Amino acid sequence: MPRHASDLLHGTLDVLILKTLSWDAMHGYAIAEWIEKRAGGELVIVDAALYKALHRLEDGGSITSEWGLSDNNRRARYYSLTARGRAQLRAQAATWKRYALAVHRILETA
């Protein structure tokens, strides 16, 4: 059963968004789609939570946004990573990997 991203540990969504934006500037819908596709349907993003995270990250200076035109020629808000966001992504990704590895080890030895 797919997991709701709100069940994930606090901060997980943030690092996923940062990772997503590290490829390219995207609008919110594309971010949600990208994450769900990559997670192989294991994760369902609650859209409202995604936008909360986006605005929070923007306020914190990790990402920035501007209005542009989407593929189908509609006005959409595009988010992109700032230098600070890139640094944050590196740090958080490393932490996450260590954390996941630790949990994984424990579960395997049991």
Add this chain to the structure above:
Amino acid sequence: MRIPVGVRRAFRLPSSRARLTRELDDEVRFHVEMRATALREQGYSEEQAYTEALRRFGDVDDLRNYCVSIEVAHMQRAHLREQMYSVVQDLRFALRQFRKSPGFAFVATLTLALGVGATTAIFSVVNGVVLRPLPFAHPEQIVQLWGLDSKGHQLAFADPTFDAVATGTGSFSALAEFGGYETSIVDDGEAVRVRAASVSKGFFDVLQVKPMLGRLFAPEEQQLGAPRAVVISHGLWVRRFGSSPSAIGATLTAGRTPMTVIGVLPDGREFPAGTDVWSARETFERNTSYTAHNWLVIGRAKNGVTIDRAHRDLSMALQRLHASLGDATWTFDGTVVGLREQIIGRIKPLLLLLLGASGVLLLIACANVANLLIARMAVRENEIAVRVAIGAGRARLAQQLLIEAALLSAVGCAGGVLLALAGMKVLLALQPALIPRVGELRIDSTVLAFAILVSASTAIVLGLVAAWRAGRGDLRAALAQSQRTQGGGGASYRIRGSLVVVQLAMTVVLLIGAGLLARSFVRLMTLDPGFRTHGVVVANLAFDAGSGAGKIARRTQYLDEIVERARAIPGVTAVGVSNAEPFSGGSSNGTFLVLPGTDVKVAPQDLEAMFRDKAHTGYATYRLASGDYFRALQIPLLSGRLFDDGDRAGAPEVAIINASLARKQWPGESPLGKVIEFGNIDGDLTPMSVVGVVGDTREEELAADPLPAIYVCDRQRPGNGPDINVIIATNGGAPVIGAARQAFRQVRTDVPMRFSTVEQIIARSVASQRFMLLLVGVFGGVALLLATLGVYSVISYLVAQRGREISIRVALGARARDIERLVIVQGVALALIGAALGGVAAFASTRVLGTLLYSVSATDPIAFAGVLAGLCAVALAASYLPARRAARLEPMDVLRGG
């Protein structure tokens, strides 16, 4: 495109909630439509797809609120940053301003530093002495107990009276007798004088002091005849034992008595102040007389017992005692005084008075700086008008001026604290003995907080004054006129004038206070004390003659040698001996009996009855003197003779009285040949014949009228105390102290000596008057300086402001002298108003000086007239310079606007 916050603010773009929610709604709509499109592709119908997309999106309202709250917080942070930035900007601007006019900045900060420094220095003393609690546990419970005589005067306690209080009261958890005395400890053959206290059981319970080393007295050490054990002070421990723990068990020799050190008290817990050695009172005999008032008593009130209740309790116990004993006790009643009140009682009003005076000085300093600031505002009117014109708001302007004032005050405060540190050193150097608890003084956090509080208040007041000045006035007019005049009109002059008037008035109050003190001091110093003060040295020797039969002989032998050696010093004209140093307060007084003849022996049981008979008793000060005492001090012999070689031990005993006693006791008849008995003081009941009458002296206190006195012959009644005072008169100028010290040391090395000239002794006795005079005088002087500056600057301002008017007058033919008069009249007018106000204020307030004044009324017309006239003269001088400048103005230059 996203617009940076700063730019948006610069162009005042709306960054409102409406715009934010509109953009968010656009974003959400785009998302939902994208999702719906995707769902339709998966086979959902149009309507189902839209509903499902909305459901999957979640709570839009919640998202909206969340984003708004983020934005609001963001704006607040940005606003705060901007404000901080503006403060920094203003600070930089203020610094630039001060660099541009360093004179103003220097004078203003120095003035503030003087005010803050004086106030802080005095406050640090007030804080340390008056405000800070005593360094004992629950100090508010510790009280000193006093008996009261029939006239309500305080009396020390006699042993049985103390016992009656101890058993007859229930308000105290501990009570103790104590008495201070001086003794000498021999250290490496050299005697050192120390203060000692004999304390009864319970003394340390009252104070709740525990030794930092060793222990306090054990019960077996608190018994008659027990070997002497002593507790010593931290100071003595450091000086004598080098802080070594081996001090416990060591032996100190005081006089001839060896004493074992059993404990060391913690630093700063000495009571009575300055005591180095405490011994157990119980090792001495108790005196069964109810009238031997030898002991002071302290007590600790039980928890929950107020001072009032303790007072009533004591009062009732003593009244009961008096009711049962009748005239056998002179203690009619009793009172309790908080120990802190007891210690600081005398100095407290002086310190509060000084604090008030320094506060007035601070106000004067503030007025001066306010005056300077207003003058600068007038000069800067142009700059400020421009700033307002290009959009600086009132609040922004006020902030900038407040910051300028705060910067001034901060520097002034720092300077003030430095000045206070220096001032405190000076204060303490001036008269440490005058101020109790002086060892506890320091600039602590309370004092710093006080200085900062004072400076912050001045900053706010000054900033508000400046902002208020800047905020008024017609800006366009200022801009239009600023090319021609420098001033902001008559209103500004009126304000500055009133500030100067207030300054002058407060200066008058300080100066009149100083004037009164000065006149009183001069009166005191020109008093004839009745004896020679110049060229006389007093050597105070603490000779312990031990006890027992040989005591008198030992003392006489020692004294004879000392006197002989002193006489041999070149330049010495006479050498006398006495028991009490002048002004030391060390002489005793009491009731003597007048007997019908020398051969009358009074049985002890009849003595009581005779004492009650007023016809046969008199009251006098008791002094011990040798014949040369009067010659050395040049106290005139009025009739009869002085003591001579025939007045030896064993010869008929003789006494000399002073003129006051002769007048009071035997008016209209000769006192010569009268027989008196004064055993009440020294325990010697041998009758004495009066053989001479000498002039009155003021030996107790300069300001006190001479008291009736009886001098007994030093050879016949050597007294009980160890103190010997050798009065060495010289033919003037000869430095005998060094020679005398050397000569006396050849007699014995273990006798502590202290030499002072009589002039020094007199100076010590008027120390508090001199201290007050000096401080109030300095405050008054500084105030006068500031007020003079104030008058000068305000009159200069007036001249600058009225330059056009003056030039027109000159152009119309006014002479230089007329112009000068025109300006000076303004200055004198300010001075007159200030002097009048100040005179009234001083008239109302100088009575606080009350007891400090000697034979000068608190409204002494000479002091008032002198100060007022002096002030007007100073104001005249201060306005003369600007007046001259005005008279020399070149009218055409001014009128052209040059």
